[in-house]
Amino acid sequence: MSQELEPWKGLVERIVLMKLSPSRAWDRHMTTHFIVRRLEAFCFRYPLSTPVVTSFGLMSNRPAVFVRVEDVEGHAGWGEVWANFPSTGAEHRARLVNEVLAPIVTGSVACQPREVFEKLTQATEILGLQSGEPGPFAQAIAGIDLAIWDLYAKRRGIALWKLLGGDRREIRVYASGINPTGAQKTAEAALRRGHRALKLKIGFGLATDCINLASLRELVGYGMLAADANQAWSVAQAVEVAPHLAKFSLAWLEEPIRADRPWREWERLHKETDLRLAAGENITSHLGFEQALGGDVLSVVQPDVAKWGGLTGCSRIAQKILESGKTFCPHYLGGGIGLLASAHLLAGIGGDGLLEVDANDNPLRDRFCGPVSEIREGKITLSDNAGIGIEPDLASIEQYRTI
Numbered sequence: 001m002s003q004e005l006e007p008w009k010g011l012v013e014r015i016v017l018m019k020l021s022p023s024r025a026w027d028r029h030m031t032t033h034f035i036v037r038r039l040e041a042f043c044f045r046y047p048l049s050t051p052v053v054t055s056f057g058l059m060s061n062r063p064a065v066f067v068r069v070e071d072v073e074g075h076a077g078w079g080e081v082w083a084n085f086p087s088t089g090a091e092h093r094a095r096l097v098n099e100v101l102a103p104i105v106t107g108s109v110a111c112q113p114r115e116v117f118e119k120l121t122q123a124t125e126i127l128g129l130q131s132g133e134p135g136p137f138a139q140a141i142a143g144i145d146l147a148i149w150d151l152y153a154k155r156r157g158i159a160l161w162k163l164l165g166g167d168r169r170e171i172r173v174y175a176s177g178i179n180p181t182g183a184q185k186t187a188e189a190a191l192r193r194g195h196r197a198l199k200l201k202i203g204f205g206l207a208t209d210c211i212n213l214a215s216l217r218e219l220v221g222y223g224m225l226a227a228d229a230n231q232a233w234s235v236a237q238a239v240e241v242a243p244h245l246a247k248f249s250l251a252w253l254e255e256p257i258r259a260d261r262p263w264r265e266w267e268r269l270h271k272e273t274d275l276r277l278a279a280g281e282n283i284t285s286h287l288g289f290e291q292a293l294g295g296d297v298l299s300v301v302q303p304d305v306a307k308w309g310g311l312t313g314c315s316r317i318a319q320k321i322l323e324s325g326k327t328f329c330p331h332y333l334g335g336g337i338g339l340l341a342s343a344h345l346l347a348g349i350g351g352d353g354l355l356e357v358d359a360n361d362n363p364l365r366d367r368f369c370g371p372v373s374e375i376r377e378g379k380i381t382l383s384d385n386a387g388i389g390i391e392p393d394l395a396s397i398e399q400y401r402t403i
Helices: 006-020 089-105 113-131 134-156 183-192 206-220 235-248 263-272 286-293 310-323 336-349 394-400
Strands: 034-054 057-071 076-081 170-178 197-201 224-228 277-279 298-301 354-358 379-381
Touching: 034 089, 034 134, 034 394, 057 089, 057 134, 076 089, 076 134, 076 336, 089 113, 089 134, 113 134, 113 310, 134 310, 134 336, 170 183, 170 224, 170 336, 183 197, 183 206, 197 206, 206 224, 206 235, 224 235, 235 263, 263 277, 286 298, 286 310, 310 336, 336 354
Parallel strands: 170 197, 170 354, 197 224, 277 298
Antiparallel strands: 034 057, 057 076, 170 379
8 A cells, every 4th residue: 555545544444344334333443343355375385204104194295274364454464274184185275265265254344353263164164065075164264263363463462372361471382293113213302402291103003102102201201291093093992002001101192092983982991091081183063072071081182273163263162171170282283373373372271281392394384383493391482472473484485385
């Protein structure tokens, strides 16, 4: 906008608001309203020399779908869409944002981030059902929601963790993504970077799992050690394996069975083992979380802000997790923007949970996670900068861009 037109920006916004919502246009809190001018997704892939391994497959590269939203006044917010699987999924989700969702939200007037979230969700519910893709739509909307929250906080000049109600900027973190091959080397490197808590991927045979767990327990001493089976076992297999894991004093056993198994199987597993169970990254509805929080089956609950719900949904879920007496540990495995948003959510909601930080090489994470890259004695400290606290320079990773 030229200098001559600059003084007219507020009036233009009021005129648009009068047409779309006359009762709110001249509200004394008008500055809380914002109009979305532009929404765009950018897709990147960083090739890995060592693939990330899970019990159900591997990742030969690290994808990231970053989302930028801009209002009519030029403020910009950033988010990220979960896009790890399948291998072609990142480009597809970026196109969902750019070709399907952006036209819905562009020009929208909102007072609160939830209004944009609800508009997108309601506008695409039938389309997601018809196409058999409720997951990709939920993930794309979650990434947009993160960007809207960042924009919302920046417009107010307040750090996102403070806007969410936080009173402490320091949070604990743990190193995850530790593969069964080279586990000790990866863990040693994580400890050198300042980590004091570790999570190992298991589900690759009992002998291999126990050797790796013993090695990591020795490295971390009395520090936190958890294990993630990535839905590897049936309930019978999990019950059989659990006694062999007890000697490692695990902080939790994550997703030992499929997230969508009947709840009675999770109840059986809780009853027949002494391990603290964790899940949540693959729970994708309020009803699902209500079930998970309703009893004592899960000790640790791990919603993923870039996979379902964004901050609009997950902030409410996180508060309910604490109210239920369970530990809130946000799940995250992706680029830096989503990781930083997860850190702000944990700091904003509180509790004694830890932030998940992938231990593997990934510049799409490290260049955009701000203070999360500065780990000291197992903790990170968020800044007072507005929003998530960074302005990503995508030009620095242009060589990895696919969309």
